[in-house]
Amino acid sequence: MNLPYLANLNPRPREAYDVAVIGCGVSGANIARRLSAYNVRTVILEKAADVSFGTSKANSGIVHGGFHHNKKYLKARLEIQGNLMFDQLRRELDFPFKRNGIIVAALHEDEMKSVEQLYTQGVENGVIGIELCSRERILELEPKLSPDTVGGLYAPGGGMIEPYRFVFALVESAMKNGVHLYTNFKVEAAAYDALARIESPAAELDKRAGVWTVRAEDGRSIKTRYVVNAAGLYADEVSRIFGGEEFSIKARKGEYFLMDRLTRARPGRVIFPVPTSVSKGMLVIPTVEGTVLVGPTADAVEDKADYSTTAGHLEEILESGKAMVPSLSRGDVITSFAGLRPYLDEDFYIEPSKKAPALVQVAGIQSPGLTASPAIGVYVKDLLKGMGLGLMEKSQWDPFVEDRPRSRELGPYELDALIARESRWGNIVCRCEKVSEAEIVQAVRLGHHTLDGIKYFTRAQMGRCQGGFCTYKILKIIMRETGLSWAELTKHGGKSRLLEAQL
Numbered sequence: 001m002n003l004p005y006l007a008n009l010n011p012r013p014r015e016a017y018d019v020a021v022i023g024c025g026v027s028g029a030n031i032a033r034r035l036s037a038y039n040v041r042t043v044i045l046e047k048a049a050d051v052s053f054g055t056s057k058a059n060s061g062i063v064h065g066g067f068h069h070n071k072k073y074l075k076a077r078l079e080i081q082g083n084l085m086f087d088q089l090r091r092e093l094d095f096p097f098k099r100n101g102i103i104v105a106a107l108h109e110d111e112m113k114s115v116e117q118l119y120t121q122g123v124e125n126g127v128i129g130i131e132l133c134s135r136e137r138i139l140e141l142e143p144k145l146s147p148d149t150v151g152g153l154y155a156p157g158g159g160m161i162e163p164y165r166f167v168f169a170l171v172e173s174a175m176k177n178g179v180h181l182y183t184n185f186k187v188e189a190a191a192y193d194a195l196a197r198i199e200s201p202a203a204e205l206d207k208r209a210g211v212w213t214v215r216a217e218d219g220r221s222i223k224t225r226y227v228v229n230a231a232g233l234y235a236d237e238v239s240r241i242f243g244g245e246e247f248s249i250k251a252r253k254g255e256y257f258l259m260d261r262l263t264r265a266r267p268g269r270v271i272f273p274v275p276t277s278v279s280k281g282m283l284v285i286p287t288v289e290g291t292v293l294v295g296p297t298a299d300a301v302e303d304k305a306d307y308s309t310t311a312g313h314l315e316e317i318l319e320s321g322k323a324m325v326p327s328l329s330r331g332d333v334i335t336s337f338a339g340l341r342p343y344l345d346e347d348f349y350i351e352p353s354k355k356a357p358a359l360v361q362v363a364g365i366q367s368p369g370l371t372a373s374p375a376i377g378v379y380v381k382d383l384l385k386g387m388g389l390g391l392m393e394k395s396q397w398d399p400f401v402e403d404r405p406r407s408r409e410l411g412p413y414e415l416d417a418l419i420a421r422e423s424r425w426g427n428i429v430c431r432c433e434k435v436s437e438a439e440i441v442q443a444v445r446l447g448h449h450t451l452d453g454i455k456y457f458t459r460a461q462m463g464r465c466q467g468g469f470c471t472y473k474i475l476k477i478i479m480r481e482t483g484l485s486w487a488e489l490t491k492h493g494g495k496s497r498l499l500e501a502q503l
């Protein structure tokens with residue numbers, strides 16, 4: 001069964017668009033939302049069963065501080081601009097965000113030279129409030145640091161977000177403002193007709209001919225005047241499909257340990273080691289939802305679907321973490337996971353294609369892609385304008401989405417009031433993360449029909465028992481709400497079927 005995403009917000013699919021954004025990670029979602037403020041018919045084409053199922057689901061969730069990279073790189077300029085956009089975004093959208101600050105901790109005197117260079121770079125990049133810290137100051141800022149720490153750097157503007165919730169909120173906002181989304185739409189073929197035209201308010205403005213027909217693996221197709229390739233690890237394949245530039249995206253794996261929210265080793269700020277030439281190093285990250293992440297590694301892998309974790313790497317992660325925060329304990333580990341950075345070159349590659357007409361490449365969006373993503377949205381909108389797309393601001397753009405209550409954040413009286421209105425608020429489905437049945441139902445009704453989609457939207461299955469208690473209950477709710485049969489239930493769409501027999 002192919003259930004529409006956010007069906008109630010998107011009742012009548014169209015077949016002809018001004019812009020098709022391929023890929024719905026944090027880049028595609030920000031681009032689509034930005035375009036939703038203009039009179040432009042935009043569609044997002046995503047091959048997965050839900051949004052944010054690519055690199056945007058498994059990363060450190062840090063809003064970087066703007067001091068790690070030189071401003072000569074586009075990624076550094078977009079990082080700095082993107083960082084500053086998060087307060088406004090949080091006011092408009094419903095996603096967890098906290099500016100708890102970033103620390104770089106030097107454990108040896110000889111590392112202080114690199115810390116000073118980072119500080120100078122930060123000052124040149126205009127990082128607000130950046131501080132070069134003595135041993136006393138850094139330990140005052142973060143008492144969980146090892147007493148061996150000799151000094152460091154502090155950037156108060158760095159912070160944390162939940163990356164998938166950020167993408168969900170962006171997509172909800174974009175769809176509320178008229179953007180369409182097709183999930184399970186793996187772009188496989190495209191053909192360009194230079195003389196064809198489609199009618200739309202934006203086409204009235206720019207009078208530009210030329211239409212792409214974009215086909216999915218399953219035979220569905222749409223027409224569009226412009227295409228944005230934001231396909232993450234697969235941007236090289238998508239470029240080839242459109243006759244664009246030849247390049248090769250490599251995957252660089254990052255493995256993590258996730259620690260329970262009850263750990264006593266949770267720092268107040270994100271802690272970085274002094275970086276190396278290939279990576280920012282392994283960090284200790286107090287996630288915005290209360291758990292602790294330790295990692296990531298940085299290893300080139302051949303297979304772009306290789307999300308495995310290895311005992312050796314995890315050992316290395318724990319050792320690196322403990323060097324900075326000695327109270328980290330193996331007993332607090334609840335799971336491990338890995339994410340894949342789409343690596344092309346030292347920098348992002350965001351440009352109009354020189355080979356394929358009306359195509360913008362948004363490729364090689366490695367770290368700090370999450371931080372830079374709101375600025376990528378603006379940058380790509382401006383590129384499209386430069387390519388001729390007629391943009392007229394909508395008079396009725398609504399930037400806000402509803403702030404939904406979460407059981408675990410409510411006091412007893414607030415929860416009681418919700419239970420009085422709807423008894424499902426009183427049925428806690430996920431005990432570790434305190435997620436109620438009402439929240440699971442809400443997630444399903446918004447279009448999250450896989451176990452992972454529900455996990456990323458609600459946090460159910462993310463706690464200490466990792467779904468041991470609630471998975472069965474969630475599956476029952478999905479079946480009841482959607483009419484899907486047990487044979488159609490999946491972990492993350494496609495062939496990831498869960499059950500061999502009826503519940």
Ligand SMILES: Cc1cc2nc3c(=O)[nH]c(=O)nc-3n(C[C@H](O)[C@H](O)[C@H](O)COP(=O)(O)OP(=O)(O)OC[C@H]3O[C@@H](n4cnc5c(N)ncnc54)[C@H](O)[C@@H]3O)c2cc1C
Binds near residue numbers: 053055235296
């Ligand atoms: C380990 C790790 C840690 C990181 N930590 C941070 C951090 O703390 N802060 C930070 O700023 N950045 C961080 N990053 C970087 C950040 O996660 C990425 O830059 C960002 O998520 C990239 O988003 P994207 O939308 O470009 O790609 P993706 O999220 O991968 O989205 C691409 C989408 O395209 C879809 N797609 C692919 N092919 C097709 C097709 N043919 N048809 C239709 N759809 C298709 C995919 O399914 C996917 O959903 C980290 C990355 C990793 C891996």
